[in-house]
Amino acid sequence: MLNVDEQSYREKVYEIVRQIPVGKIMTYGQIADILGEGYTARTVGYVMNAASTQKVPWQRVINSQGGCSTSKMTTPHNLQQSLLEEEGVIFKNEKCDVKTYRWTPEGYEEEDDQPNLFG
DNA sequence: AACTTGACGAGGG
DNA sequence: CCCCTCGCCAAGT
Numbered sequence: 001m002l003n004v005d006e007q008s009y010r011e012k013v014y015e016i017v018r019q020i021p022v023g024k025i026m027t028y029g030q031i032a033d034i035l036g037e038g039y040t041a042r043t044v045g046y047v048m049n050a051a052s053t054q055k056v057p058w059q060r061v062i063n064s065q066g067g068c069s070t071s072k073m074t075t076p077h078n079l080q081q082s083l084l085e086e087e088g089v090i091f092k093n094e095k096c097d098v099k100t101y102r103w104t105p106e107g108y109e110e111e112d113d114q115p116n117l118f119g
Numbered sequence: 120a121a122c123t124t125g126a127c128g129a130g131g132g
Numbered sequence: 133c134c135c136c137t138c139g140c141c142a143a144g145t
Contacts, residue, residue: 009142028127032140040140041127047142048126061126069126080126 013039013047016105020060023088024103025096027064034108045069059083066098 016031028048029041041064051058059080063069068080071094081091089096 029129032127038141040142042125042139043127043141045126046124051126058126063126064128071126 009043010047010050013044014051014054014056017048017051017056017058017061019105020057020103022057023101025060025062025084025089025098025101026103027062027098029064030102030104031061034105060087062096062098064098066095068094 012035013031016026016034020026027041028044032039032041032044035044044061048058048061051061059068062080062084068078068084070080071078078094081094084096085091089101
């Protein structure tokens with residue numbers, strides 16, 4: 001049994017990434033927000049950099065713009081995008097609709113505090 | 120221990 | 133839409 005609290009900094013990130021279902025995505029900032037305690041979009045991105053060699057669906061983590069930050073980096077052109085397209089994610093101009101594909105792990109539902117304007 | 124680098128994000132021009 | 137600035141925090145030098 002591995003308690004999240006016993007996991008290393010990176011393992012906590014992997015733990016969430018492993019839960020992302022096929023055809024869905026999460027953003028770095030979203031993951032950082034869920035983990036809270038000292039995590040930021042930037043550090044999550046740092047962790048994901050080394051995730052390509054881990055047992056995690058790293059391709060399902062993209063930036064808040066709906067694009068793959070790996071497009072113009074080390075990885076072959078748009079490997080990440082290709083992998084997501086194979087999962088059913090539709091890309092338009094190298095970007096997908098984050099609103100449509102974003103996923104949130106159960107138990108970490110986004111806080112939707114909408115003021116009761118019409119009380 | 121100080122400085123620099125990032126698969127980032129929100130804002131402003 | 134593109135470019136720049138600031139904030140964020142782990143790792144590498």
